Amino acid sequence: MKETVLLFVACAVLTHAADSQTVPKLKLLDGHEIPAFALGTWLGNNTKPAGHEVEDAVSWAIDAGYRHIDTAFAYRIEDQVGRAVAKKVTEGVRREDLFITTKLWNENHARDQVVPALRESLKNLNLSYVDLYLIHWPVGQFSNRTFDYTDYVETWRGMIEAKQLGLARSIGVSNFNQRQIDRLLEQGLQAPAVLQVEINLNLQQPSLLSYCKEKGIVLMGYTPFGSLFPSKARADAPPPRVDDPKLLDIANKYNKTVPQITLRYLVELGIIPIPKSLTKTRIEQNIAVFDFSLAQDERDLLRSYDKGYRTIPQLKWLDHPYYPFEKPE
Numbered sequence: 001m002k003e004t005v006l007l008f009v010a011c012a013v014l015t016h017a018a019d020s021q022t023v024p025k026l027k028l029l030d031g032h033e034i035p036a037f038a039l040g041t042w043l044g045n046n047t048k049p050a051g052h053e054v055e056d057a058v059s060w061a062i063d064a065g066y067r068h069i070d071t072a073f074a075y076r077i078e079d080q081v082g083r084a085v086a087k088k089v090t091e092g093v094r095r096e097d098l099f100i101t102t103k104l105w106n107e108n109h110a111r112d113q114v115v116p117a118l119r120e121s122l123k124n125l126n127l128s129y130v131d132l133y134l135i136h137w138p139v140g141q142f143s144n145r146t147f148d149y150t151d152y153v154e155t156w157r158g159m160i161e162a163k164q165l166g167l168a169r170s171i172g173v174s175n176f177n178q179r180q181i182d183r184l185l186e187q188g189l190q191a192p193a194v195l196q197v198e199i200n201l202n203l204q205q206p207s208l209l210s211y212c213k214e215k216g217i218v219l220m221g222y223t224p225f226g227s228l229f230p231s232k233a234r235a236d237a238p239p240p241r242v243d244d245p246k247l248l249d250i251a252n253k254y255n256k257t258v259p260q261i262t263l264r265y266l267v268e269l270g271i272i273p274i275p276k277s278l279t280k281t282r283i284e285q286n287i288a289v290f291d292f293s294l295a296q297d298e299r300d301l302l303r304s305y306d307k308g309y310r311t312i313p314q315l316k317w318l319d320h321p322y323y324p325f326e327k328p329e
């Protein structure tokens with residue numbers, strides 16, 4: 001009897017140890033589930049894809065336990081994501097266990113352009129469906145970069161058609177503000193399952209987060225490191241940096257790194273972080289945040305860095321009627 005109890009306890013601990021590294025899933029309002037951690041694949045505006053750098057990153061990520069990959073037509077690397085996914089599926093990973101997000105670019109906002117644009121992304125990705133399709137920005141533009149004033153409500157109707165055709169399991173929006181989401185809902189149209197916006201220590205968006213929680217919309221947080229790394233921080237960016245002594249204290253306490261502490265904080269807020277890395281060791285490090293929890297005083301410190309500071313204000317679209325962010329004074 002004593003041995004049975006001991007065996008039971010040992011099994012329970014082992015199960016817990018294995019589970020603690022597994023990425024949980026969140027429920028979407030359309031019934032599907034979404035892995036609560038994703039790999040980002042944007043190389044930045046000034047970096048041209050070289051060939052297989054993203055393909056390698058996605059392969060390493062899947063090996064490390066990532067099941068959710070965030071990409072976009074505009075990143076010009078959907079083909080690399082597709083090759084990595086195909087390779088991993090050949091090696092035995094099930095397609096249905098992967099969650100692929102991609103985005104509709106601003107040049108295809110006309111309602112009847114949405115499905116053809118998604119079909120082009122699917123061709124790039126070599127997939128028959130994506131798990132999540134997002135309107136990348138509420139702002140439309142033509143290929144010559146002049147503004148297209150198509151109402152994003154019309155674009156959303158095209159997204160609903162894409163979902164009805166089974167080309168996207170779930171649909172959502174990116175870089176929309178609360179008012180713009182409300183406008184979709186006021187039309188009686190189905191709600192976006194996901195909102196993807198910038199979220200990091202300097203831009204925590206608490207009111208948008210509570211709005212999304214109230215509506216059942218899952219929030220994905222892009223640029224999760226914000227200005228943490230000095231090489232990426234603009235001169236006016238508020239603290240902290242990666243060598244901040246208080247953050248280092250927290251990281252040392254849990255035997256983690258400062259980037260891991262910031263990712264864990266977002267996870268605990270219920271946000272899906274999308275860290276991008278092309279570096280194998282960082283890819284592996286970033287996802288290892290599901291085996292510890294922050295204390296309340298640590299969360300309070302992390303909350304105090306929120307200064308409403310945006311790293312991607314996209315000021316070039318400031319004069320578009322659907323520019324989504326607060327305008328500088």
Ligand SMILES: NC(=O)c1ccc[n+]([C@@H]2O[C@H](COP(=O)([O-])OP(=O)(O)OC[C@H]3O[C@@H](n4cnc5c(N)ncnc54)[C@H](OP(=O)(O)O)[C@@H]3O)[C@@H](O)[C@H]2O)c1
Binds near residue numbers: 039042043071286
């Ligand atoms: N919806 C949108 O409009 C939108 C906008 C921006 C981004 N996104 C999505 O969000 C993703 C993430 O955002 P982001 O790429 O702007 O920024 P990010 O993930 O906050 O930062 C990426 C940078 O951090 C470095 N890095 C990653 N992990 C690290 C670690 N553990 N230690 C030190 N450095 C580390 C990377 O370097 P290495 O690569 O050299 O390792 C890279 O320079 C994008 O890739 C994209 O998928 C969406």
